[in-house]
Amino acid sequence: MIYQSILILKSRVYRRTQGRKYALEVYDIIAASADKVDFPQLENNIYINLSFDLELGFNGYFYKNQFKNAIKKGAEALDNIKPICNYLEDSQIEYNVQIVGQLLTNNLSDHIFSSEQIGVIKKHPEIFSLDHLTCQNLSNSLVELGSHGFSHRVFQNLSREEANWELDKVIDIFEKRFKKRPVFMSFPKNKLAYVDLLLEKGIPYYRSIEQFMSLDKGGMPLGMMLSSITITPRELDKILKIIKQNQQPFLLHLWSHFTEMSVEKFDQYIKVMKNNGCLFTTTSSYLKKINNQI
Ligand SMILES: [Zn+2]
Numbered sequence: 001m002i003y004q005s006i007l008i009l010k011s012r013v014y015r016r017t018q019g020r021k022y023a024l025e026v027y028d029i030i031a032a033s034a035d036k037v038d039f040p041q042l043e044n045n046i047y048i049n050l051s052f053d054l055e056l057g058f059n060g061y062f063y064k065n066q067f068k069n070a071i072k073k074g075a076e077a078l079d080n081i082k083p084i085c086n087y088l089e090d091s092q093i094e095y096n097v098q099i100v101g102q103l104l105t106n107n108l109s110d111h112i113f114s115s116e117q118i119g120v121i122k123k124h125p126e127i128f129s130l131d132h133l134t135c136q137n138l139s140n141s142l143v144e145l146g147s148h149g150f151s152h153r154v155f156q157n158l159s160r161e162e163a164n165w166e167l168d169k170v171i172d173i174f175e176k177r178f179k180k181r182p183v184f185m186s187f188p189k190n191k192l193a194y195v196d197l198l199l200e201k202g203i204p205y206y207r208s209i210e211q212f213m214s215l216d217k218g219g220m221p222l223g224m225m226l227s228s229i230t231i232t233p234r235e236l237d238k239i240l241k242i243i244k245q246n247q248q249p250f251l252l253h254l255w256s257h258f259t260e261m262s263v264e265k266f267d268q269y270i271k272v273m274k275n276n277g278c279l280f281t282t283t284s285s286y287l288k289k290i291n292n293q294i
Helices: 002-016 021-034 067-090 115-123 132-138 160-178 195-200 233-245 263-275 283-293
Strands: 046-054 095-099 143-147 205-207 250-256
Touching: 046 067, 046 233, 046 283, 067 115, 067 132, 067 263, 143 160, 143 283, 160 195, 233 263
Parallel strands: 046 095, 046 250, 095 143
Antiparallel strands: none
16 A cells, blocks of 8 residues: 555656656655664654755856856855745754855865866855854754865765865864864765765764665665755655654655755745654754663
């Protein structure tokens, strides 16, 4: 019965997104709720971990030297970030934010950036650095801060030394700006490499690329991207109802970048989650709850 619902949903999402890989992720999430994940879950609840990667202008377009698109995407994120953070604070919803370290400093490393890229960064400071107010917004106790790399370069393209350098820079800049270390890592483009370095440097959790990952080993199950391209509020409602029908406690990781939707659109998704009785959590507070339960 549950598998039938999954298959119908899978084919519908697959058609609408024209075969984008997200359709498969939708399928995996629900399948993950049917098969037991080998990890203690919190009784009778669907916990949702909202997780935002914050890169502003340092996106994929920037590294392809498509600066017009990079700035457009960065500006979209900039428009949405404050209203969404304020909305989450007003609603007292806990969430995770992973920041590209370079957004927190004006020092530009010329071994990373070309002179052309440096020119673009200097011309659009608001798109390539986080202002004081946004940093304050992100410093409140509802937010668990994490790293999205230092430069947003893909770790799989870096040497071990470069990856090491990126992580050290991120930790250093976090300690300076936020007086704390990052506790979560979302790898740029979700392409994992040198995962062992995280533990070495005291970053305990990361976004994994598997749905069946056990969070106590550090990897947050991938979950899915929350955007109006990948899923509509109605589809999210269906997914949550299927999980509930299956009567399984479940941890759903929903990630995005502040670029995917305005606060008005975001509100529609949050209402669906609340109407289904979902609770919200950060990565470490979920683990804390699990440990208290055992
Ligand atoms: Zn990213």
